[in-house]
Amino acid sequence: MRGSALSNSSKRALRLLLPVVGALAVTPAAAEGVMDTLQMQGFVSQGYVVTNRNNFFGPSSDSGGSLEYTEVGVNASLRPRSDVLIAAQVLSRRAGGDGSDAKPKLDHGVVDYQLPTSPHRTIGIQAGRFKNPFGFYNQTRDVAFTRPSILLPQSIYFDRTRSIALAADGLSVYGAERMGRGEIHVQAGAGWPQVDDDVEEALGLDQAPGSLKAKPSAIGQVRYEHNGGRIIAALSAANVRLRYDSRTGGPGNGEIKFQPLIFSLQYNAEKWSLTGEYALRRFKSERFDVPMLNRDDTGESGYIQYSRRILSDWQWFVRYDVLHADRSDRSGRAFEDETGLPAHTRFAKDLTVGLQWSFHPQVLLAAEYHRVDGTGWLPRRDNPDVADTERRWNMLLLQTSLRF
């Protein structure tokens, strides 16, 4: 994967896209009107992370903290016809790890066609690399301006296996049905998820000779919005499938299934919002020769968050976020007895308060403080020796974001 300008999965997405873009090619006369619809937008975010114990996004527990949290994105969109949208975004992101992680990747790249609409119905289809509709925030999880906080609740939007949650290369169908005071939105997609080194690290396969490959997977979401979005309720489900191809001396070929189910609920008032999400995450790995790699756990996570807009450009929030890696072993003690690794690596309870200030429409300043019990979502790459992690830790995050 390293050394080429685009990852293999990016090339696959382009192969899916190019024929469609070609078929839409417009005549020179129409091209000028089409170029009027071209939009380009982007953002840059720089974070600063300080922890008293454990590391998050770089050497944050060192005296100087960590600046290894940077997000840069540029997107472009075009409407070649009234019913077609072409959109793509390139994202460079570093969150700890090494500098090469910041290599730009295709975040999404789609051709979107909408069928003729009626006041009560919209139906469309997206082909290419589409963002996964996963909970309230996954589709724009790397864009500070769309997040209520610097870090999304890590129990659900955790970083350690983020690559498989981001986007899929394939087809997605969406529809909206508007009736009375409510709207139902449905999206269903099928395609290949992306698999980066983070997943191998999380599974403990990063040192093994072999590689993880994506298999055709499915994702779907049903969302109900009541009274102009005063109340929003959503159910998201996915069946993500991976295959491990082992080489000589490896743990044997294996199959991995990740089946998360997320319930999301939000109440929006003019000045405040109350948001809650709850997830059951089934993780199953089988057929490995090494018995310890064959697991079937269901993780459980959820958070509740109150955010309040004050004046016109300030917002503060408070959130309580809980993760259990295995709901049948919430304390992690059974895991500790079995493996000798600390029980606190199997859960995390995070109380967060934070503040956002957007003194200009294109600038966002944010600060937040986390008080965490457990290391359930602590990225392994920042803390290679899990036996060396501390159960209770605090974290301060600052972030500056610009959009253009």
Add this chain to the structure above:
Amino acid sequence: MPQLWLAVFLLLLLPMPSATAETTDDSVALIAHPNVRAVSLHPNSARAIFAMRQRTWPDGQAANVFVLPDDDPLHARFSKELLNVFPHQLKMAWDRAVFSGTGQAPGRVSTQSEMLERVATTPGAIGYVEKGGADARVRIIELQ
């Protein structure tokens, strides 16, 4: 103390500003480019178009959306009274569309006169002005 309670009671009797449909429906007008064939729009369509979720007028013509700044009082009235959504929800809908590849951002204008100008000169355009602020260059669109 009784005077205070009396004052509160009298205040409650005053008509609530912007709370009822009759007093506010006519304060903001939807406007469109003259080549738009629609003369009226279903509130659902208006909301879907301004949320950038639906890209065409009901007859299939491309819709070009124009909005005033988020903190403009007329934009707040337009969002709440005509679309029945809060401005912060519209803004979130636009950001999600733009950064997830599901839609584009609306065109931005900074004043009502610029709004009139852009809507009058952009085919398929839709926007809004204070009622009485529209002129012959644009067409008024009724909400059904």
